[in-house]
Amino acid sequence: MDMVNVTINGREYSVPANSTVLEAARYANIDIPTLCYLKDINEIGACRLCLVEVEGARGLVTACVYPVNEGMKIRTNTPAITETRKMNLQLLLSNHDKKCLSCVRSTTCELQKLCNEYGVDENYFGGAKTESTIDDSSVAIIRDNSKCVLCRRCVAACNKNQGVGVIGANDRGFDTHIGSAYEIKLADTTCINCGQCIVACPVGALYERDDTDKVFAAIADPTKHVAICTAPSVRATLGECFGYEPGTDVEGKMVSALKALGFDGVYDMNVSADLTIMEEATEFLDRVKNGGKLPMITSCSPGWIKFCEHYFPEMTENLSTCKSPQQMFGALYKTYYCEKNGLDPKDVVFVSAIPCTAKKFEVQRDGQSAAGVPDVDVAITTREVARMIEKAGIDFRALPDSVYDQPFGFGSGAGAIFGATGGVMEAALRTAAEVITGEKLEKVDFDDVRGTDAIKRATYTLGDTTIRVAVTSGTANAKELLRRVQSGEEQVDFIEVMACPGGCVNGGGQPYQPAVVRNNVDLKSKRAAVLYHADKELLDIRKSHENSAVKALYDEYFGEPGSHKAHEVLHTHYVKRGM
Amino acid sequence: MKKKLTTVMFRGTRDQEEQLRAVIEEYRGVPGAMMPILQKAQEIYGYLPVEVLRIVAEGTDTPLEEVYGVASFYSQFSLNPKGSVAIAVCLGTACYVKGSGDILDRISEKIGIGPGATSPDGKYSLEATRCIGACGLAPVLTVNDTVYGRLTKDDVDGILEQYQ
Numbered sequence: 001m002d003m004v005n006v007t008i009n010g011r012e013y014s015v016p017a018n019s020t021v022l023e024a025a026r027y028a029n030i031d032i033p034t035l036c037y038l039k040d041i042n043e044i045g046a047c048r049l050c051l052v053e054v055e056g057a058r059g060l061v062t063a064c065v066y067p068v069n070e071g072m073k074i075r076t077n078t079p080a081i082t083e084t085r086k087m088n089l090q091l092l093l094s095n096h097d098k099k100c101l102s103c104v105r106s107t108t109c110e111l112q113k114l115c116n117e118y119g120v121d122e123n124y125f126g127g128a129k130t131e132s133t134i135d136d137s138s139v140a141i142i143r144d145n146s147k148c149v150l151c152r153r154c155v156a157a158c159n160k161n162q163g164v165g166v167i168g169a170n171d172r173g174f175d176t177h178i179g180s181a182y183e184i185k186l187a188d189t190t191c192i193n194c195g196q197c198i199v200a201c202p203v204g205a206l207y208e209r210d211d212t213d214k215v216f217a218a219i220a221d222p223t224k225h226v227a228i229c230t231a232p233s234v235r236a237t238l239g240e241c242f243g244y245e246p247g248t249d250v251e252g253k254m255v256s257a258l259k260a261l262g263f264d265g266v267y268d269m270n271v272s273a274d275l276t277i278m279e280e281a282t283e284f285l286d287r288v289k290n291g292g293k294l295p296m297i298t299s300c301s302p303g304w305i306k307f308c309e310h311y312f313p314e315m316t317e318n319l320s321t322c323k324s325p326q327q328m329f330g331a332l333y334k335t336y337y338c339e340k341n342g343l344d345p346k347d348v349v350f351v352s353a354i355p356c357t358a359k360k361f362e363v364q365r366d367g368q369s370a371a372g373v374p375d376v377d378v379a380i381t382t383r384e385v386a387r388m389i390e391k392a393g394i395d396f397r398a399l400p401d402s403v404y405d406q407p408f409g410f411g412s413g414a415g416a417i418f419g420a421t422g423g424v425m426e427a428a429l430r431t432a433a434e435v436i437t438g439e440k441l442e443k444v445d446f447d448d449v450r451g452t453d454a455i456k457r458a459t460y461t462l463g464d465t466t467i468r469v470a471v472t473s474g475t476a477n478a479k480e481l482l483r484r485v486q487s488g489e490e491q492v493d494f495i496e497v498m499a500c501p502g503g504c505v506n507g508g509g510q511p512y513q514p515a516v517v518r519n520n521v522d523l524k525s526k527r528a529a530v531l532y533h534a535d536k537e538l539l540d541i542r543k544s545h546e547n548s549a550v551k552a553l554y555d556e557y558f559g560e561p562g563s564h565k566a567h568e569v570l571h572t573h574y575v576k577r578g579m
Numbered sequence: 580m581k582k583k584l585t586t587v588m589f590r591g592t593r594d595q596e597e598q599l600r601a602v603i604e605e606y607r608g609v610p611g612a613m614m615p616i617l618q619k620a621q622e623i624y625g626y627l628p629v630e631v632l633r634i635v636a637e638g639t640d641t642p643l644e645e646v647y648g649v650a651s652f653y654s655q656f657s658l659n660p661k662g663s664v665a666i667a668v669c670l671g672t673a674c675y676v677k678g679s680g681d682i683l684d685r686i687s688e689k690i691g692i693g694p695g696a697t698s699p700d701g702k703y704s705l706e707a708t709r710c711i712g713a714c715g716l717a718p719v720l721t722v723n724d725t726v727y728g729r730l731t732k733d734d735v736d737g738i739l740e741q742y743q
Binding site: 131159164165166167168170171172175179180181182183189481579 | 580581584629632633637639642643644645646647648651652658665697
């Protein structure tokens, strides 16, 4: 790598020649403040907080887009710089609804943190504010422009990572605001509810619809039986809300906390992930054998499903008809479990704890009510789970570990890795391989489909069947892949798509992390490592079809994978939405 | 100024759509073509309603919002069609000090729309313009191509009556 020598605050450093001043400062262990900068997707120098002095440059320069060169002399914290940054913060505040006490981002707000550090006067500038609106049309995502700082991080996430682009900057000057074309409500656009805008937002301008009150009310209602299941990736991230390092597994404490909250049953969604694999692998092999629609595409990610319905309506028949693990769990609970335990599904409130805002949309879709009532009543994100624990006064860090309730308490390693990109594919391959060959699979790790590359491809020969697979995450990548499939450039039999880049571990409902962490820490891999560790080291079984809870379900209730009963309860249908 | 969204029903023709699609084809692969495409779209339709921008978005493989971001940014693009009675009130300095603000308010009240809008039936459109260079006649307004000068707000009703 070519290096150059620069001086930062009087000391010399050797930094890569293609660095920006912002990146170079990291070598001096200095975080230059930013509000708009997101590595690779939003490098626009808009927020004017990363201003620094470069000797010879005219005025202050924006560190996030200013390239270094040999001999450059940089100062990052002179009184003139801090005074200017403070003034710029005060200008941002002049157009900001400063109701910080009740703001959803209080204490995690990047603007609040900087204002505190710079000692701003929040009322330094009075005067007019840009007319603002709250768009609460969506069941998943709420946009409040009164908090917006126009950093465009949400716009970049929506457009560049997700290939959706339903929000952007409208009008100009003082009237500039983030919105949809012709001010169409979010619910009426092609928004896929993935929530990547929320985790990109530095302030409280975007947040999930908070459904925690519904859960508290259900728990308090003595006539209701309230159960919860937790998605594979929530245990890998929830700790971040309580001060743990990214990549800390808090399954035991999480289960304890949920029991302390008063749920009648606390279950592991890894079990229904295993169930999904039984159905999905069977469906795939059936399509291969009987000339069904190929490539088959996974259907676990509701953001991806809505994306496909809008952008590739001609390919909805390629989607697996399997419900997502969340919906399978709810369906299973309200049919099998209720029948077995003499419960009326109407008296059951089934809650899912998920890393995902799109699941809030999924719970109210058609074809998701196996027992005549919605399979899942409320879907709450990792952040909402944390909020409930905090509100209930539970000291999370002091909790002992507990185990999930039976009969849905043990998932396989295959179920665990559902939360990372490539995990569903790998889980399906483990089962498909044994079904095809009839022999025990010795090497269960399918390394080619792991990792965070945009599009991963592999070809496997299982017995006398050759299967070409592709795995992608981030719907912009999915768009690219599907276009290649449609044009015939790429031939595949089985595709896994997760809407969020890196999969559920990086979902739109996951804990907030400031841009400085997002830009410098590989969150996706750190969080995914928890799941792969559980698969390899912690769990006794690593294949879905070896899960005894799942076997019992087929013996007692469904008969066999893909049976008529299984279709009634565990499968669904899609709509062609178009643009 | 924040652009007003139209309430006028879209009356685009097959012929207009073909012309627009031909324009999009002409610019296929040309970088930075959004401005000329939108300019020509406005020449074809007279304004840029959602129906038109949807064609542009689909034809250029660009998110609708991104196209709208451009259309709503530049003052040369109009989101509203010109009415058959197109009224423009000059708010240049000379006219303004002579009371054109009151005239604008009076018209607005009479026809029920604010500046930058077009009435839902497409009959009236109202614009507040910068100096039109007729300061000697201040305050002035124009209706279609006719200029009315040295007005007071009491003249408004009489002028509008001519266009009933």
